[in-house]
Amino acid sequence: MSTGNGSEIGSTEFGSTMVEKILAAKAGKEKVVPGNLVNTKIDLALGNDITAPVAIKEFGRFEVDEVFDPEKIVLVPDHFTPNKDIASAEQALLIRNFAEKYKIKHYYEIGRMGIEHALLPEQGLIRPGEVIIGADSHTCTYGALGAFATGVGSTDLAAAMVIGEAWFKVPATMRFEYRGSLPEWVGGKDLILFTIGQIGVSGARYRAMEFAGTAISQLSMDGRLTMANMAIEAGGKCGYIQPDQVTFDYLKDRMTVPYEAVYSDQDALYEQVFEYDISRLEPQIAFPPSPDNVYPVSEAKGIDLQQVVIGSCTNGRIEDLRIAAAVIKKKKVHPGVRMLVIPATQQIYRQALEEGLLSIFVDAEAAVSTPTCGPCLGGHMGILARGEKALATTNRNFVGRMGHPESEVYLSGPAVAAASAVAGKIVHPEEVI
């Protein structure tokens, strides 16, 4: 269902959304409305081993001696690491050397690192009310903590490393309200896949997506991070959840500096409002080759699989591993399936180790890997051959995303992925429990 008073978008007579307020504050303005071009201060700028090398090359063209603030730049080698080949090793070396030369405080080496969008919130680098850019499209993940965070390219990152600012067009906001309680086996991944299925891969193009409602209040921070993570898959500029007790609890032990939470006004102007009753939602599956090609699991049953991947910046957090382990405990991965489990950060890896989750996976004959983006983008650590099918808790299933252009990727949450690894085909978790 969609309602809204979009015709007045741009009017200054209404209140502001969270994103409008953050952008106004960081641009030093009283108020901004959708469509305004603003130049804002950046609180954090992020790059990885694929995007930072290009940014570093561009940075060199500025002929400056220092970065704007060595404490506000984060460099994480996570995509093709541990280095998959010589070319990747050279790229990782480039950012390591840059980090050393410019005294970048937040550089995370292998063994201490994690997939960037799981790592930064975990390390307490993301605060409500901040503006964060990252040369990675899934930077939108941080909206789960009430920040304005968006993906940019390498040249934007280079400029931000020099001046500590970036320009933005203020986005209109679409509000998504999820009513009811989350059914068993349904989590943040299912809500966001369902939403992308409803509005399409360009349904929120250039827009901010505000997630709200009773189901969101009940959702853990891990589930919220999963939802905001995939805003880009609907074309969104950012996805966010306004801070609440779940946010404050998450931040409590991670935050050493004060922050100020920002909220949408009661009379904020939304371009559109969508309301969904999710009390009877089934686990969702995105069929290849697009994240908006979404069906309930009951319509995906029986699709044969050769690989299952549990991990990524979308679903490689501790809650995801707990859910998968609960499903697969005392069972074996189907003989025709390779199951890969990739804890998203070193800390999550340790936690999974201490909770006995890794033993459950190993006993089930799954392969457990050190943190890496690896297979999600067809980089390494689980590439598909021609004709093979994978079910992954990752975020994209485009043609050739995980390997051969004639391989296929289906997307789901961790419960369905673990159950399907046991069955050798896509199933509802209840079928193997």
Next chain:
Amino acid sequence: MIFEGKAWVFGDNIDTDAIIAARYLSTSEPAELAKHLMEDIKPDFPGLVSPGDILVGGENFGCGSSREHAPLAIKGAGVSCVIARIFARIFYRNAINIGLPIMECHEDLAGIESGSDRLRVDLEQGTITQLQTGHVYKAEPFPPFMQEIINRGGLVEYVKARVNPAG
């Protein structure tokens, strides 16, 4: 800026994995990336595209990953300009930032024949002319702010001018 070249037409939602697959991202050399441009959706494309050619996309061109390697690969192939009904936002930013001319045209471009029709694109006027028929499509000229970035040749020169106006 005016460009003339052969048109290559692609559909809706062309993602950056399709433009340049992740397995080639261990380099950022435009000429090297160009060898694999559109390879997964049109394997013979790197051999077909010639310098000066114009890419025509549909809705949401360049969606997905933020990899700047996508516009770099297009630039590396010598493509003079990309037209789409609408671009995904990160691709749009990246193209402007690296000085790859792009233009949004909301008119129906379905009549343009891929690999044979020739187009003339006028960025300032916001027009696309199909040279065989003379048909003119109206497009969206850039807002002045972006025009300035383009006039400077990309974001780096634009920011340099701001940081050091005398230099």
